Amino acid sequence: xxxxxxxxxxxxxxxxxxxxxxxxxxxxxxxxxxxxxxxxxxxxxxxxxxxxxxxxxxxxxxxxxxxxxxxxxxxxxxxxxxxxxxxxxxxxxxxxxxxxxxxxxxxxxxxxxxxxxxxxxxxxxxxxxxxxxxxxxxxxxxxxxxxxxxxxxxxxxxxxxxxxxxxxxxxxxxx
Amino acid sequence: xxxxxxxxxxxxxxxxxxxxxxxxxxxxxxxxxxxxxxxxxxxxxxxxxxxxxxxxxxxxxxxxxxxxxxxxxxxxxxxxxxxxxxxxxxxxxxxxxxxxxxxxxxxxxxxxxxxxxxxxxxxxxxxxxxxxxxxxxxxxxxxxxxxxxxxxxxxxxxxxxxxxxxxxxxxxxxxxxxxxxxxxxxxxxxxxxxxxxxxxxxxxxxxxxxxxxxxxxxxxxxxxxxxxxxxxxxxxxxxxxxxxxxxxxxxxxxxxxxxxxxxxxxxxxxxxxxxxxxxxxxxxxxxxxxxxxxxxxxxxxxxxxxxxxxxxxxxxxxxxxxxxxxxxxxxxxxxxxxxxxxx
Numbered sequence: 237x238x239x240x241x242x243x244x245x246x247x248x249x250x251x252x253x254x255x256x257x258x259x260x261x262x263x264x265x266x267x268x269x270x271x272x273x274x275x276x277x278x279x280x281x282x283x284x285x286x287x288x289x290x291x292x293x294x295x296x297x298x299x300x301x302x303x304x305x306x307x308x309x310x311x312x313x314x315x316x317x318x319x320x321x322x323x324x325x326x327x328x329x330x331x332x333x334x335x336x337x338x339x340x341x342x343x344x345x346x347x348x349x350x351x352x353x354x355x356x357x358x359x360x361x362x363x364x365x366x367x368x369x370x371x372x373x374x375x376x377x378x379x380x381x382x383x384x385x386x387x388x389x390x391x392x393x394x395x396x397x398x399x400x401x402x403x404x405x406x407x408x409x410x411x
Numbered sequence: 412x413x414x415x416x417x418x419x420x421x422x423x424x425x426x427x428x429x430x431x432x433x434x435x436x437x438x439x440x441x442x443x444x445x446x447x448x449x450x451x452x453x454x455x456x457x458x459x460x461x462x463x464x465x466x467x468x469x470x471x472x473x474x475x476x477x478x479x480x481x482x483x484x485x486x487x488x489x490x491x492x493x494x495x496x497x498x499x500x501x502x503x504x505x506x507x508x509x510x511x512x513x514x515x516x517x518x519x520x521x522x523x524x525x526x527x528x529x530x531x532x533x534x535x536x537x538x539x540x541x542x543x544x545x546x547x548x549x550x551x552x553x554x555x556x557x558x559x560x561x562x563x564x565x566x567x568x569x570x571x572x573x574x575x576x577x578x579x580x581x582x583x584x585x586x587x588x589x590x591x592x593x594x595x596x597x598x599x600x601x602x603x604x605x606x607x608x609x610x611x612x613x614x615x616x617x618x619x620x621x622x623x624x625x626x627x628x629x630x631x632x633x634x635x636x637x638x639x640x641x642x643x644x645x646x647x648x649x650x651x652x653x654x655x656x657x658x659x660x661x662x663x664x665x666x667x668x669x670x671x672x673x674x675x676x677x678x679x680x681x682x683x684x685x686x687x688x689x690x691x692x693x694x695x696x697x698x699x700x701x702x703x704x705x706x707x708x709x710x711x712x713x714x715x716x717x718x719x720x721x722x723x724x725x726x727x728x729x730x731x732x733x734x735x736x737x738x739x740x741x742x743x744x745x746x747x748x749x750x751x752x753x754x
Contacts, residue, residue: 251430255428256422265434268439269435270442273446331424337417337418337421338421357419384414
């Protein structure tokens with residue numbers, strides 16, 4: 237398989253995966269771009285891997301986990317502006333729930349979010365997720381368990397307690 | 412509906428917001444080509460360094476360096492006579508060039524005049540707005556940037572000298588942004604201050620907010636204040652023409668950022684020993700052109716860096732102030748000009 241054939245077949249899937257990881261289409265594009273540049277430059281190495289797909293997914297996940305992590309000291313988020321406006325309010329309750337879920341995913345630590353996306357979007361087994369994240373299977377299960385507990389606690393509040401405020405993507409930036 | 416089912420439904424719904432791959436594929440190809448070119452240049456530079464070190468030529472490249480710790484030739488070659496430094500004031504033109512995506516030729520990013528006054532006891536960096544008019548009857552819309560586009564460093568030098576009332580430049584040094592990045596990364600981070608918060612139009616962030624932990628896709632920038640910047644950030648910052656405070660002249664702010672960076676960089680270069688400078692010169696050589704004599708450039712950089720106290724100023728927008736600056740340049744009295752025109 238040549239790089240061009242691989243990219244033609246897999247680019248759309250990688251973009252979908254990156255979008256679920258990052259929660260932002262432009263950032264997803266940036267991360268996939270950086271990853272695929274490396275894939276193109278190291279194609280012979282990637283193609284020799286047992287599963288090129290899994291290899292690239294690991295590269296992309298690592299790019300997501302490390303993205304700009306070292307840059308906080310020098311750069312600062314000036315304003316939180318989602319690149320695309322959020323969809324118009326949906327009066328259907330299920331849709332509102334999905335919006336809340338999407339916003340909540342944005343509050344999860346990166347590794348937890350990656351583990352959740354790999355299991356519930358990419359449908360990988362725990363062993364495969366561990367390989368992608370570079371950790372033990374037990375750690376994967378812990379990540380997913382904690383993430384699900386967070387989601388569950390926020391989406392199903394205790395009956396007597398007031399509803400907690402759901403942080404949104406647009407609310408966390410620093411001026 | 413279970414949380415797991417809600418998650419799957421959420422992911423399915425989000426698929427409609429995924430960007431189209433056909434828009435990304437050309438960006439990937441361009442990025443890979445650019446990275447390949449950069450790696451080739453770096454390999455060539457490293458090979459050149461290795462070759463120079465092998466034949467003991469590094470000290471030869473540096474034999475003019477005006478420092479007490481000047482290297483001697485490892486190969487025992489005789490020391491050539493040092494370059495004769497002209498008496499009186501010396502003017503150098505430092506040009507930083509940019510080749511944006513899709514452009515086939517470099518464009519003028521910033522033009523800075525380095526004046527080393529007679530006595531060579533200091534240096535002044537004068538930023539000249541790249542959009543400064545140098546109109547003639549034949550070309551009423553001519554600017555310094557268009558002069559560079561049409562005639563390269565030579566024409567830019569002639570136009571800049573004409574604008575400032577100078578006879579010409581002893582050397583015109585052109586350095587690309589790639590060269591700036593290589594240079595900064597080679598000396599380590601460069602610390603300088605910016606007066607106004609600048610927004611990056613090229614970067615975004617997805618780091619969690621340190622306080623709330625919320626990941627917020629948003630604009631990234633460089634906050635006003637003093638910081639140590641690595642090469643990539645220096646280039647991103649210097650290229651930027653967007654800032655938060657709209658009341659401030661953005662061109663002047665960008666020129667001042669470049670000027671303050673250059674002063675800081677010269678300071679960093681001054682901390683290197685002659686051997687390190689020789690290696691730097693070799694690494695950055697593919698991104699550097701010097702007219703009329705290539706090797707002597709490092710002597711002049713050294714001279715500027717050694718000069719005690721470097722001060723920066725902007726070629727003024729007001730005609731009366733511009734006349735005063737031209738007069739100060741002509742009479743070599745920039746110190747007095749600066750005292751009379753603070754800020």
